[in-house]
Amino acid sequence: MKNYILDKNFLKPFLRKVMKKERLIAPIEFNKDIIFDFIDEIDEITTNFTNSIISPKRFFFPQSDTILEYEKTSHVKVQPIVSYERRVIFGIRSCDVYGLLNLDKFYSLGYEDIYYLQRRENVTLINLVCSDPCENGFCIYAKSGPKAEVGFDLQFTDLGDKYFVEVGSVKGEELIKIAELFFSKIIEKDEERRFEVVLKSKSCFSHLYVDLQDAALKLKNNLVSENLWQELADRCQRCGGCNYVCPTCTCFDVVDKDIEGQRGRRVRLWDSCVLGGFTRLAGGYNPRSRIEDRVKRKFYHKLSYEIEKFQATSCVGCGRCTTVCLGNIDTASVVRRIVLGE
Amino acid sequence: MKNIYLPEIAVIKDIKEEAFEIKTYVLEFLNKETKTKFTFNPGQFIELSVFGFGEAPFSISSSPYRKKNIEICVKKAGSLTKKLHELKIGDEVGIRGPYGNGFPVEKLRKKSIIFLGGGIGVAPLKSLIDYLLKVENGYKEMYILYGAKRPKDIVGKENFSFWSKKAQVYLTVDVSDKSWKGEVGPVTNLLPKVSVKAKDCLAVLCGPPAMINAATDRLREIGLFEENIIATLERYMKCGVGKCGHCTIGNKYTCIDGPVFTSKEIKELDKEF
Numbered sequence: 010m011k012n013y014i015l016d017k018n019f020l021k022p023f024l025r026k027v028m029k030k031e032r033l034i035a036p037i038e039f040n041k042d043i044i045f046d047f048i049d050e051i052d053e054i055t056t057n058f059t060n061s062i063i064s065p066k067r068f069f070f071p072q073s074d075t076i077l078e079y080e081k082t083s084h085v086k087v088q089p090i091v092s093y094e095r096r097v098i099f100g101i102r103s104c105d106v107y108g109l110l111n112l113d114k115f116y117s118l119g120y121e122d123i124y125y126l127q128r129r130e131n132v133t134l135i136n137l138v139c140s141d142p143c144e145n146g147f148c149i150y151a152k153s154g155p156k157a158e159v160g161f162d163l164q165f166t167d168l169g170d171k172y173f174v175e176v177g178s179v180k181g182e183e184l185i186k187i188a189e190l191f192f193s194k195i196i197e198k199d200e201e202r203r204f205e206v207v208l209k210s211k212s213c214f215s216h217l218y219v220d221l222q223d224a225a226l227k228l229k230n231n232l233v234s235e236n237l238w239q240e241l242a243d244r245c246q247r248c249g250g251c252n253y254v255c256p257t258c259t260c261f262d263v264v265d266k267d268i269e270g271q272r273g274r275r276v277r278l279w280d281s282c283v284l285g286g287f288t289r290l291a292g293g294y295n296p297r298s299r300i301e302d303r304v305k306r307k308f309y310h311k312l313s314y315e316i317e318k319f320q321a322t323s324c325v326g327c328g329r330c331t332t333v334c335l336g337n338i339d340t341a342s343v344v345r346r347i348v349l350g351e
Numbered sequence: 352m353k354n355i356y357l358p359e360i361a362v363i364k365d366i367k368e369e370a371f372e373i374k375t376y377v378l379e380f381l382n383k384e385t386k387t388k389f390t391f392n393p394g395q396f397i398e399l400s401v402f403g404f405g406e407a408p409f410s411i412s413s414s415p416y417r418k419k420n421i422e423i424c425v426k427k428a429g430s431l432t433k434k435l436h437e438l439k440i441g442d443e444v445g446i447r448g449p450y451g452n453g454f455p456v457e458k459l460r461k462k463s464i465i466f467l468g469g470g471i472g473v474a475p476l477k478s479l480i481d482y483l484l485k486v487e488n489g490y491k492e493m494y495i496l497y498g499a500k501r502p503k504d505i506v507g508k509e510n511f512s513f514w515s516k517k518a519q520v521y522l523t524v525d526v527s528d529k530s531w532k533g534e535v536g537p538v539t540n541l542l543p544k545v546s547v548k549a550k551d552c553l554a555v556l557c558g559p560p561a562m563i564n565a566a567t568d569r570l571r572e573i574g575l576f577e578e579n580i581i582a583t584l585e586r587y588m589k590c591g592v593g594k595c596g597h598c599t600i601g602n603k604y605t606c607i608d609g610p611v612f613t614s615k616e617i618k619e620l621d622k623e624f
């Protein structure tokens with residue numbers, strides 16, 4: 010596919026054109042945090058950020074998502090609520106692009122999940138290469154960053170006064186066609202500069218090596234002592250924070266909520282596998298009532314089971330669980346301890 | 352793309368009081384096409400919607416041979432089942448499914464079969480028993496052993512008298528009362544009444560986890576192969592389609608890989624968490 014140059018002065022005009030055609034999602038500053046949100050004003054967008062505190066998975070699998078509405082009149086009527094809105098996400102990071110690739114496999118395996126897959130089909134992703142890696146990320150070891158090799162529709166690398174633009178798909182090519190005049194041809198020097206930017210970024214990771222593959226192998230071969238799970242269990246605050254911020258956690262609950270009178274909606278909500286009631290049955294029986302078992306299964310799932318199923322761990326190294334975990338039992342720390350044979 | 356979360360509307364055609372706080376519901380799809388196209392294997396389950404109260408999984412208790420409608424058996428346990436117990440004939444519910452693997456009916460062909468059920472666990476067994484009675488060469492001989500807490504907790508008394516024409520049926524209760532003339536004690540106590548060639552015999556179990564464990568041990572003692580002991584597992588199957596994560600055991604999904612497993616598989620799953 011082709012590459013282009015976009016002068017930084019043209020970024021906003023380009024995104025403005027995009028906004029006229031599709032719903033734009035981009036990073037904004039909110040109470041000193043960075044979040045991805047729907048954009049109404051182009052000036053809200055910031056490009057001065059490492060990554061958002063919550064992954065953009067919520068635009069595909071929202072924290073709270075009405076999946077259908079029902080009306081209990083003489084006959085019950087059920088109306089599915091599926092979003093077909095065409096959207097563009099600007100500024101997504103490589104790790105989160107790989108997160109979506111993982112979700113794509115999960116939601117299309119076996120029974121297809123229309124709520125996720127429709128949103129996914131209708132989105133165009135503009136990935137922003139990290140020239141200055143985030144604090145806790147270890148994408149470099151998860152092979153998911155700081156630059157993406159696949160999964161993006163357009164990928165921007167910051168060359169100072171301009172962006173190096175890679176086209177990754179037909180969708181990306183079509184987005185450029187919206188404002189072709191803003192994009193110019195690359196010259197050889199641009200390629201070199203991009204190479205340097207990525208190389209420099211790769212050398213800036215402060216993180217110690219996080220060997221996901223080795224940890225997964227040790228789990229598979231049961232080379233982890235029960236003491237480790239016991240200690241992790243003691244440290245786990247059972248808040249579910251790690252699951253909520255993670256770009257690849259998928260578990261959900263479903264509840265009905267009355268709207269008024271005989272109308273109501275069925276809502277799917279993020280759930281967390283470390284919470285005590287996660288596996289509890291209506292009669293009270295709870296097969297994973299022990300926190301040790303819940304924490305243990307969480308890591309087996311993220312690392313070992315996912316390799317068996319999808320040939321890759323579902324940890325993409327975004328480092329968000331490191332940022333939020335109150336007990337310091339984030340994936341990076343746990344992987345390191347597993348590898349050390351603690 | 353099909354919307355797997357969209358329930359089809361069904362109407363409650365009949366309600367039978369089966370036992371203390373247990374009712375059987377006869378459900379019929381409103382949509383004619385769904386009504387004729389809906390097929391399932393014994394041991395499969397549906398996700399039932401009680402609108403305003405959510406969804407919960409229930410095994411189908413009627414035989415696949417029965418067209419027009421299906422039956423489920425419901426014990427009052429949580430808020431959804433409580434509401435369901437208040438519903439009346441003519442009320443509407445939602446159905447998704449059928450889901451899960453179901454019983455290995457081919458494996459049961461021409462075999463001696465011991466059914467072991469506890470409490471409401473007779474529901475999926477009923478679907479299988481009624482199916483095997485009808486299918487040609489479905490089985491060689493059948494023993495039906497069933498245990499309930501008290502006589503008033505026995506689910507579907509008339510089923511047992513119907514089955515006793517074709518099978519050897521034994522019932523027991525944990526706690527008897529004046530009306531009860533039969534056996535008292537756990538359902539596994541009924542096993543000595545069975546005389547079969549163990550190598551040629553399969554057992555199908557459904558009931559609470561403690562019952563399944565005890566029965567599995569006894570059946571192994573009398574010589575049944577582990578792969579011939581078959582049980583359904585109970586898990587919180589919220590979505591039924593391998594997505595919500597609630598029903599996982601190790602790397603297995605009860606809703607897709609199960610809910611029917613052999614005792615050999617269960618032994619492996621027991622090591623999981």
Ligand code: SF4
Nearest residue numbers: 104139143146148154
């Ligand atoms: S983990 Fe890597 S790709 Fe993700 S934000 Fe950090 S540096 Fe960028």
Ligand code: SF4
Nearest residue numbers: 255324325327328330
């Ligand atoms: S496990 Fe932690 S580091 Fe890995 S993808 Fe999830 S939030 Fe990011």
Ligand code: FES
Nearest residue numbers: 588589591596606
């Ligand atoms: S019931 Fe949702 S994954 Fe099995």
